[in-house]
Amino acid sequence: MIKSCYTTGIVALFILFTSGFAGAQNTKRTEKLFETARSLYSSDQYAKAIEVCGQILDIDSEDVNTHLLLSEMYKDMDSTRLEIIHLTKAQKNSDNALIDFRLGEAFYRLGMYSEALSFYEKYKAVKNISEKRQFLLACKMASCKFAIQAIANPVNFEPNRLGDGVNSEFDEYWPTPTLDGKHLVFTRLVRDSVNRPQEDFFMVELDSVNWEAQPMDGVNTNDNEGAQTLSADSRIIFFTACNRPDGLGSCDIYFSRFLNGKWTEPRSAGSPLNTSAWEAQPTLSSDNHFLYFSSNRPGGKGKKDIWRVEFLGFGEDGDPMWGKPENLALVNTDGDEVSPFIHANNQNFYFASDGHVGMGGLDLFSAFIDENGEVHDVKNMGYPINTFKDDMGLTISSIGDVAYFSSARESDRGMDIFSFNLDRGLQPQPVTYVKATVRNKKTHQPIAATIELVNINSKQDQSRTQKADEKGEAMLALPLRRNYAFNVSESGYLFYSESMQLAEVNTITDPIILNIDLEPIEIGAQMELYNIYFETDSFRILPQSEPELQKLVSFLKTNPKLKVEIQGHTDSSGNPEKNLELSKLRAKSVVDYLVSNEIQLDRLRWDGYGDTTPIASNETPEGRRQNRRTTIKILEK
Incomplete structure (x- = not known):
């Protein structure tokens, strides 16, 4: 398990705005200008504050407080290189060790990991660092070392932009391949009739000669729809919608069903899935058992956490029914975990996080969810899938070899959808x-x-x-x-x-x-059962036969007037006489099981036919498998 390493908000501002730093003494005028600049900064008037700081530096180019104030503003404005310039100038005339830490943070945000590590190590030498700060520092140093190693050992990553049938002059994102791999559903940011931005769903047929995405009529509304997931049969869609009149929180999860050839009108998926908090980015397991999603609801581990809830099907009113939401604690950290994706095998899980050791910002991680629902083996997906920038989400084909993601890497085109072949070590089953x-x-x-x-x-x-x-x-x-x-x-x-x-x-x-x-159901009709298993050369029923036998018990209880014959059959391997006797004993074992499950004996007959009535060739393994069967024949109804 990768150690949680969320940091945002832990380090308080260290700009003291006093004259306590070593360096040139501020004059009355510069002190007054500094107070003006600080006031402008506090009211978010950055341009004017920067202008006043320039006036101070014209008087005293080494004023530490002014350089620190400028570094803070440039940090807020994501101008990290300018932030570094002013931190470096402040450091020349100050013995405040926190500047080393801030320089480490700035270089880390730029993906300059060796430089960042150098400043972190310099800061580590300071005495009397708080326990919380020590933990933070250890996390950042671990991330730098991980990133340096990851860059030295990159995974395969050659993204290809999908064609113009998918990507357009608008932004496209959140690609979702269907189970059969024939279609891709995605969100497109279009413009409505009055030129307002409008998120809608589109679907494209991937194996067609000429790709041409079509809007998903019925699901799309005049409101925004996005961040969708499809059921395995592509007949249920859950998605994110925000600020709707029937919503419970800022963003909620909605659904639509494909019934009678069209999509139903979208409706809220209701509580307890939705709350007064933020719920978004659903992903549905292919067996329709669990819906995973991101939420900042109370009771979580961090800011935005990944949760899952059991999906119990649809009620008589057509609304989905849910179990009790549970926090995926071993995935979540004190930071943000978003963009969950459960692969169609229901075990390989992917998400984005800024709280685990990584390259900086949001990184993509993989995890494994076992049959008991326990999470194991959280791993960073490596460089260059992850970079120092935010990497927010991907989906993977059912075959497991191709991943889809959205990116603005071709900046003149906005957000487009890309695909890439997954490194073999990252491919799900x-x-x-x-x-x-x-x-x-x-x-x-x-x-x-x-x-x-x-x-x-x-x-x-x-x-x-x-x-x-x-x-x-x-x-x-x-x-x-x-x-x-x-x-x-x-x-x-x-x-x-x-x-x-x-x-x-x-x-x-x-x-x-x-x-x-x-x-x-008619007299003389018969059904072949292939999931009743016996020990080799034995009539002892194996445990994996239980589901099929219980199905047969239920069938006979539902149809209490039926009388049936239980027939045993074998393939042609071995001695015919022995096969005949074995088939009779196996048929009797099935009868005994049925009687032990309250099926009256007078409704049951049994016989064995050995290898005398094959339904397939005994020359192939598949043919022999089909011939090894239990037949139920209707005698009376």
């Missing part, structure tokens, strides 16, 4: 996705069925459920290195079962496209 279309097997009409995806390698992971849309379509992210049970169910139909074996997959695979025909 990729994901693939399943795109399913569910229809009635007999009528071919779409079914808005319930889809359930279970990670059978983890007891901590909650199952994911999602309803197909009115076209019977759904899309879900599938992080690699896991095995999944995939079920589709709807009242009045047999449920569909599929096994997705991705535990040994380390690189991206082709997306899984499923055309699923649900069969109405």
Whole structure:
């Protein structure tokens, strides 16, 4: 874990505005002019204050207080090089060691880390430094050393400006790629009918021959919309909107849903997500489990913190339902943490912070969130992704190789969207996705069925459920290195079962496209179950079978008049007689499980068929996998 190192506001102004510094004595006139300059500075009249300071220096070019006052004004005006000039001149005639610290700060802000470190080390030699100042100094010195090392060992970073179909004469920022990588949603600062700046959402098809971004009608309003996140199926958008009549705070998180072919009117996402404080920059996990966001609400660790809240779906009124927001304490510092982004694998996490050791200002960091929600391994993303300037946020494709960000690095064009290939050491674990279309097997009409995806390698992971849309379509992210049970169910139909074996997959695979025909419950109808697992050459049921078996229990309880036959099947490996006997014993094991879960025995029959009824070739591993199955056949209804 990188140590928290937030500093802004810790060091009080050290300009004493007295004649206590060594150097030329102020005359009555210069003292009067200095009081005038200080008064002008206090009332933010910088230009006039600088002019009066010039008059003082015409009289006494070495006046320490005047040089310090000028350094303070130039600091406020972000004119760091002029600040350094006047700090250096003040230092010549002063023994105040804080000037060394201020010079270190100024050089640090310019990214001149060796010079900054030199002044910090000089200041470190001072006796009687407060404990708080010692901590601050240690942090700054650590940041300088980190930055020097990072510059000496840069990561790969070759940004490419996206084409004119995305970028325009206006500012574009906050790029969000869709799960399938086919589209990019972003915010554009346009001008309305009376030439006022107006933030709207645009979407571009990335794999089209001629990119041409289109406004997202329905989500865009006469107000500003920005800092958006999309659900994995691109049918929910959460975003930031400020100063709206129905808002709870200065900025709140809003949402819209894509229903019946169009986006719904945006509405506030409500409390407890939104409060009277500032909430913004949401990012939604691809399983729709958590929404991460930045907020300055009470109860945080610093100024702006990153929080997350459990997303419980939509209520009957169409509004989102939330759990209790929790502070991501191991990410947050005493400073600002903003621009969170959770990758589609739901574990690699990215954010911007000015409170961790880094290059200065806001740096980009990565972290890892495990299955228990614990944060590990916070890392600065390195140089030149990070610089001494503010680096505020990025998003990453589901494959994990391409990052998107916005920048004004081509200053004549304003803010544009860029992409770059991530250094291999920074790439998150990729994901693939399943795109399913569910229809009635007999009528071919779409079914808005319930889809359930279970990670059978983890007891901590909650199952994911999602309803197909009115076209019977759904899309879900599938992080690699896991095995999944995939079920589709709807009242009045047999449920569909599929096994997705991705535990040994380390690189991206082709997306899984499923055309699923649900069969109405009728006598003679049958369904194949692929997620009931047994020990090798045994009829002992393995624990990862539990989700599928519970699905079968629920199906039989929902349809209490059904009588079914449980059929066991094997592939052709091994001895046929032994396979036949094994398949019967496995079918009986399933029956025993069902009876132990309150399914009446008189509703159940069982038999084994060994390798006599294959549904695929036994010549391939995939074919043998399909043949190893449990079949449920309807006998009575």
